[in-house]
Each structure stands twice: as C-alpha cells, then as structure tokens.
Amino acid sequence: MDQPADSNASDSEDGAIRRRLPxxxxxxxxxxxxxxxxxxxxxxxxxxxxxxxxxxxxxxxxxxxxxxxxxxxxxxxxxYIGRLSPDWPERLSDRDVPLRDRLIAFYSEYSALIFEREWMRIFMFSGLAGASLNHRYLKHLGDVILRPILAETDALARGDTRPTMEDVWNLHGGIVYIGIRQHIYRMPAPEHPEDEIARAIAKYLQFFEIELEN
Missing domain, CATH: 1.10.10 (Arc Repressor Mutant, subunit A)
Incomplete structure (x- = not known):
C-alpha cells in the first residue's frame, strides 16, 4: 500500500520550510x-x-x-541484505572456473561493498546492543555464501584433512578484519587489500592441498 501524501514534510522541527517529496x-x-x-x-x-x-x-x-x-x-x-548479489552462490559453485578465481572474484566484490564506515559501524553497534541484525545476517551469509565455499573446498581437498565451517569462517573473518582495522580500530589498512585477500585465499587452499589452478 502506498504511503500517505507527504503533507507535513515541509514543516521541520524548528519551523524551517522543506521541499515536499513524493x-x-x-x-x-x-x-x-x-x-x-x-x-x-x-x-x-x-x-x-x-x-x-x-x-x-x-x-x-x-x-x-x-x-x-x-x-x-x-x-x-x-x-546488509541488499548488498548480497543473488548470483554469488551460483558463481561460487561454478566448477568450470578454478576455485581460487571464484574466491578472489567473490571477496573482491564483497570487500568493496563492506569495507566502508557505515557497514562496519552499524554491524559493531548492532552486536554491542544485542540486536538480532548480526545473527540474522551471519546466518544468511553462512547459508548462501559460506556453505557453498565449504562444499567446493571439500570437493577438491586432498589428504586426510577435511574442511569444516570453522575453516571457512576463519578465512572469511580474516578478510573482513581488514575493514575492521580501518573503520573500527582506525588503524592503517593495507594499501592494496586485494593482495592480502589473494594471499589469504592462497593459504586457505594450500592448507587443504588444493592446487591453486583448481
């Protein structure tokens, strides 16, 4: 249902006249x-x-x-939800593309969206206030992004060490921490965060003996 006409929008708290908006x-x-x-x-x-x-x-x-x-x-x-691209789960599961390239493409796009003041600070305040936003977002992220990453890692992992959700969260958290350092702690961030993201992904894949071209 449409909202009521903006009949009072021109009157501010201090009596100033504001432009009416649709x-x-x-x-x-x-x-x-x-x-x-x-x-x-x-x-x-x-x-x-x-x-x-x-x-x-x-x-x-x-x-x-x-x-x-x-x-x-x-x-x-x-x-939060509006910034999650609906095609990310499909792209992360596309085995025609090497896993390393899929992860780099995702985290390059994702970090560009969340490495900003508003995203980081609202997320921090929500957690401190005990609001449900964090829990809902992280559950959604786990379901639509991290579980596909786990499935793809497990499909390619070699040896006796099998990946777990905790491993995927460690990868994800390490990358997100780059933005936390800058916008929460106000510490210098890497000049080229994409290089640090690529390095973190390489270490993750190597731990499970996944060849970087796979």
Missing part, C-alpha cells in the same frame, strides 16, 4: 540518512534527533515507519 523519495531519504545516523551514534540513537537531521517532524517519520524497529529493519535491508 512518498517513495521521502522514504528513501529517511533510510539513507538513518544509515549515516545510526553508523555515527549507534542503534540507541533517538528518532527525534534523526528527524531533526532530516529537517522533518518526528510524526512525519512515523508516517513512513510505524516503529523505530521498522526503520532499523529498513536500514538492515539496505546495508
């Missing part, structure tokens, strides 16, 4: 600003303060999102 555009604006807002102050940030940043009334905000949880859900969809 409902879909206003909703997107709210989500975009909410992403930056929660990344800065955490999920405990007040909707009244968010409304001030938007230059609209708090009541207008709740015309689009009935509760703060609904707004956070929209942020989650935009920042």
């Amino acid at each position: 409902p879909a555009e206003r909703r997107q604006q709210i989500v975009d600003v909410a992403v930056r807002f929660f990344a800065e102050v955490g999920l405990d940030g007040k909707t009244r303060e968010l409304a001030k940043r938007l230059g609209v009334t708090q009541s207008l905000l709740f015309n689009y999102f009935a509760t703060k949880d609904d707004l956070i859900e929209a942020v989650y969809e935009k920042v």
